[in-house]
Amino acid sequence: MKKSTVKKLLVVMLTFAMVFAMAACGGGGGGDEGSTDAAGGFTIFNSKSEIQGAFEELAKQYTEETGVPVEVYMSQDTVAAHLATKYASKDPYTLNMVDPKDIYSLGVQYGLDMSGMDWISDTTRAIEVDGKVLGYPTCVEGRGIIYNGTAIKNITGKDFDPASIKTLDDFTAICEELKKGGMEAPVGILKDDWSLAAHYLAQAIEEREDVDGYVASLKAGEAKIIDDPKFNSLMDTFDVLMKYNAFAANASSVEREQVEQMLSEGQIAFMFGGNWDFALMKDFDYTGGAGMMAVPQKEEDAYTGKLLGGGSKYFYIDASEGTTPEEQQMAKDFLEWLRTSEAGQTFISDTCGMVSPFASNTIPVNDDLGAAIKTYADADMLIPNYLYFPDDHISVMGAKMQEYLGGKCTREDLAAAYDAYWQANK
Amino acid sequence: MNRNTFSYKLKQVLMFAGPGTILFFCVVVVPFVYGLYLTFTSWDGVSPNKPFVGFENYVAAFQDSAYWIALGRTAIYSIFAVVFINVLAFALAYLVTSGVKGQNFFRAGFFVPNLIGGIVLGYIWKFVFNRAYVALASAIAGGQVASPLSTTGGAMFCLIFVSVWQYAGYMMLIYVAGFMSVSDSLKEAAMIDGCTPSQAMRNVTIPLMRSSFVQCIFLSITRCFVVYDVNLSLTKGEPFGTSVMAAMHVYNTAFTYKKYGLGQAEALILFLVCAIVGVTQVVIGKKGEVEA
Structure with missing residues (x-):
């Protein structure tokens, strides 16, 4: 090979190397959450920052029990703004925890109809829009x-x-x-x-x-x-x-x-x-x-004598093209597990001190104010949120x-x- | 090898300027053009549909009185902040180049606030104004003293104060470079010709430092106009929404109120205002620049 050819090749390779290195830098700056593909499993977006650590532990436990890999992500950004970026990059989470009003925007656009699932008969707080059950309640506040x-x-x-x-x-x-x-x-x-x-x-x-x-x-x-x-x-x-x-x-x-x-x-x-x-x-x-x-x-x-409150933080399952039917099924299984398993119930009521919206969860709430809310909720003394x-x-x-x-x-x-x-x- | 051929030159340009150009194109030009496109849609920031609405967002932006109030407030804030930042930075630069003992230590010290991010800085000063000041003033005056952050004027004062504290040290460095670039021999010549030190400063040093002024004023104007971090952590727009600056209003419109197209249009107007003010200042400043 001629010396000049080697030089040319070197120049071209160097240029490509630099371009790719920079492109990689640019592409990697997507945020604090990294990739959202759990190999063979599904992803969860958690918008209650105070329970992130406990949620990750729960995910580990779930994987150990069922063999399904789960990754739990969180963002400090506004919920809707963060999820919008995930949809824009066609990389949505499988299971999304959002505020109730987001179910009427994000849930309606992207949510899977959960009609027919067992949990629906166990609560009065599911969110139904136009005959479709779109929101799974996480807790009552x-x-x-x-x-x-x-x-x-x-x-x-x-x-x-x-x-x-x-x-x-x-x-x-x-x-x-x-x-x-x-x-x-x-x-x-x-x-x-x-x-x-x-x-x-x-x-x-x-x-x-x-x-x-x-x-x-x-x-x-x-x-x-x-x-x-x-x-x-x-x-x-x-x-x-x-x-x-x-x-x-x-x-x-x-x-x-x-x-x-x-x-x-x-x-x-x-x-x-x-x-x-x-x-x-x-x-x-x-x-x-x-x-x-x-x-x-x-x-x-x-x-008089009633508090205001209701379901707070709802899960919807993504039904956009970014999520496969298998992932959706895994998310459904997880939601049922969260409601019925002892680990799931303990996570909600004891570890996180939240009030479960499900009648079947009888584990005492480990939180003085949460326990008070449960008393009001059980006595049907909560005025619904608008x-x-x-x-x-x-x-x-x-x-x-x-x-x-x-x-x-x-x-x-x-x-x-x-x-x-x-x-x-x- | 013939270095005058087109292909040789192209390769050279590609090799040295190519990566930077591509990167610039990807992270500046494309988002800017895409952002411009979004100003013509009524996108809510979430939906997959982006309905085209023509100039509706611009009309709405011009009718959004809260935006113009916020922009006016930003202009007032910027005027005060830019003046105080530069006066203080110049004074500090003069002090730390006048040969006082430990001047390198002072240079570093004055620069440090700039190393703390705006968010952290906002929280630190919020604590100072809300807790330390209130506790101290209440102890001295007897009875509860109000925090400066609880009044409209007070919140603006706090914002200006913190911005000056943050940027003065940074601008000081540019002024220090300006002072050092003026040759001592010129000042000495002026003194021999009968100038007092203040006359030498006014007639020799300052005119020769004009480029430092142009740079510092440009930097402080552009930074003040798009202030967001300190605004968010120090006042969050409070009390009663009277310290919402233009950038915060734009963020709220786009992300909180889910009117992305309108927010983007307002951001574009903010950009244009900022660019016009900044460029005008640079053009005027450069015109009278002198060289030794």
Whole structure:
């Protein structure tokens, strides 16, 4: 071979080598999850970051028991945004854990109809759209007022009975008693937009017979929320919460951890929140004795004593061309195993402290607030969540609720903004 | 070998510029063009269908008052941040080139904030403003003192403060290079001719450092206009959505509200605004550049 030919060959090879090396660099930067192909098995997307470690352990156990390889992935990104990138690259997960409202978008587009599966008769919380069963519930979650029973007992000297707080007057009375007993401000309020808008303000929509009809009349501009007794009743309660807020000076900047620490350690007695708050509370010097009660309101009605809640985090099985029928079958088998096997039930109730949506799971919930939710769920005392809030509800109305919390606007301003919001979202 | 042939030149270009060009094409040009295409669709970011809607997203972007408020807020933030970043960076550069003891240590020290990522930096300062400041001020004043992050003006101040703290050290390095590039002999000549030190600085050093100013102002303007990380971790747009900057609004529109096409159109407008401001500044700055 001539020397010049060797040189030429070398140049060409070098060029290719560089191009491929760079192309490989570019292609590899897809994210933190790596490849999503479990050889001969299937993949799961988990959107509850706090249970990722336990979920991976469970997957290992499942593989040992059944021989089916399972890989569990997680992303810190928004659920819909992350799954969108997976669909764009035609590499979807087989089993996807998403929020209930995502079932109505992602599930409807890509989900497999699970009609006929055994688990459906074991729960009341499956999501069915147009006759197709698309969402498998993972857990039940609820929201209301979290109380620290130990902190209350330390001041009042007697065991706290949440059933004794039915009306706003009862609540004000206990707050006054706690105040006299030395707890200067017994309430904490989270300023986070999701808590204020999606959890608190949303109650004004959810606590009524005909939710869809009311939303429709708000959208049409026929109803004004300022005239609504439920809205006013809940805002009266919010005013009382604000009156006893331990963080009044920093109401719109206080961090979630600060409030939950005080609640956990018994420096405050009440906070509006949900069972998910326990994961944070138990990280501090938790006094024990926390539980949940309904949001007290002026008048007693059909919703008195009830929490708001329902199925939270749903699985759908991918039915797009990126998933084979074998993988879909494996995912179905896994869902049944998760519900019926002891390992699966223990994982949900004990390891993760979640409330199982399935009647057949009788393992006690290893979480004080979760256990409280289970009591309400078993007694059919959960008011269903409204799942059709528009996507910008949290940020737009959350900001307005923060203004109200910070004393920057009146109830009338808030109501007018809410009316305008619905009318803009026809 | 004849080095003047076309094939030889082509090979040379392919070998040296080829990999970079391909990479640039793949990660910049293709996404940009694809992004441009998406602005003409009503894609929700998830669906396999991307319905073509023409210029609807641009019309919607111009009607989106929240976006223009956020853009205006970003402009105000950028003006303050750019001025303070550059004034502070210049002052620091002057200090660490004036021969003070341990100036290398100071150079490194002032540069360090730039090594911490924006997200981490935001959380650190959030702690300082929300906890440390509140605890300290409450102890001194007696009674609860509000965190600066709980007021609209305070949140903006905090954002500007943290950005200045983050970027001043980085820009300082460019100014240091500028100071070092001005020959001492020129300054000495000016002094011999009767200049006071401040006159020498104003009439000799600063004009010769013009390219440093152009670079630093360009970098700080473009970075401030697309600020997102500090915005997210320090204020998250709060209180009451009054510290949402343009980039955060674009992200929310595209990913949270699932209006990808609209978000992309707004991102394009942000890009154009940023490019026009940046390029204008560079053109004006370069015009008067002098060389020794």
